[in-house]
Amino acid sequence: MTANRPKIKLKLTKTDKIIEGISALGIITLLILPCYYYGQLPESIPTHFNGSGQADAFGDRSSIFLIPVFALISYISLTALSRFPHIFNYPTEITEENAAEQYAKATSLIRILNLIVIFVMGYITLQTIQTALGNSEGLGSMFLICFIIIMQIPTFYFVFSRKKNKTKQTTN
Template sequence: MSVTAPMRPPRIYATGYFVRGLRVVSLIVSVLISAWVVAQYPSMPDKIPTHFDVMGQPDSYGEKSSVLWISGVMVAMAVLTSWASTKPGLLNYPNLITEANAQFIYREGERMMVFLAADLLLLHLGMALSWSSGNGHALTVVGMIGLLVVLVVSIVRIFSAGRKTPAPTGDTII
């Protein structure tokens, strides 16, 4: 027995310049951070921080080679969240998707994924700075707080979008 999801309305809105730009910048900078980590690798200490507490301080250390794995995972996460942002109809939402609210919900789902990708970039940069110079704690904390803020704000906006309906005059969805 197979279970299939109901068909959802197609995405028809146009993504704004800011969201598209942030998506591209997040991907490019994430790759650049990883390239910088590879370039810094020979001068890194043998033990590097691999986990950080809520204050951004390292609370676990690992072998130097783990920076390569962690950077790879961070790039993969940036790629996957950016890709998912281009397919908002595939995302899981807490509300029922209807013809009337689909575009509003999809737009908020897309924004959530793009802002998550940008926030992952901050975390990646904070970790990379901690690995090389030890000065990435503040950025790591900002990244962790940013994850929480992005998720909470996005969930509220998605719930709110579920209650919207298009303008009756056929105006463009903003």
Template sequence: MEKTLDILTILLFIIGTVYCFQQWVTLPDQIPIHFNMKGEPDGWGGKWGVWLPLVIGLVLWVGLSQLEKYPHTYNYLNLNLENAQRQYKNARIMINLMKTEISILFIYISWMIIGFSGVDKISHNHWLPIVVFIIILFSSIGFFIYRSFKLK
């Protein structure tokens, strides 16, 4: 599962990067870089701003990938010799899933900026996917914390 999520995330970053390159020539010099809760742009910047979410997402993905390698350094409740390996695996999978979810968010933000700036001017509720992301992320974390209690 961990390798599958890593491969999926890398493919999504590649697709997002290719999409940014394809749309680059159609983007105006000023693009929206921040949106209010109505989905309306309220901050503007140069077209290089379309790359910022992808770079932030990639930096977070690399950082969480490094963190994922050291599950023995995390804080656990009720860790002992009998459950240590199960707890470590649970924590690794949680970090892996979190980094995939966070990466998808930043790829989406980049797509959203292009969609609002480009020729087609995509218009939809930009806040809804962000709320869904927050619910999914915290639900995932809650699930793995609950699971860690079950792995005593």
């Protein structure tokens, strides 16, 4: 079904460029952070936090680079994916008339989710470092709940804005 969809090269809006810039800065910061603190870290650092946000598994200090590497892989993957909006799943049929709007919304959603993932992984990395250095108790008990809620906000926004636009179109 995606073979019949129009392939459109979207122009980035100013907002898209800002989000991409912040994401790029975030990923660079996330990659530099463990390098900066590496020499200060003890040989054993937290590698996992339980549902209450307390460290419950430990590993070698070199494991501090795992989350930034996963974040980089995620960043590259989502950025590449956003270049091909015609292959996404959509809740509506994609036509020549609605393709540009649907693709723009979908790629904006991917950009925002990418930014959120980078910031969450940055927070986890920073808290892991601070916990290893004895400056923090861990992620905190509300981290998991906040993460789940924050990840859902953009999705709900785009779904409800689509329904609002659909309702507006049917009344005109």
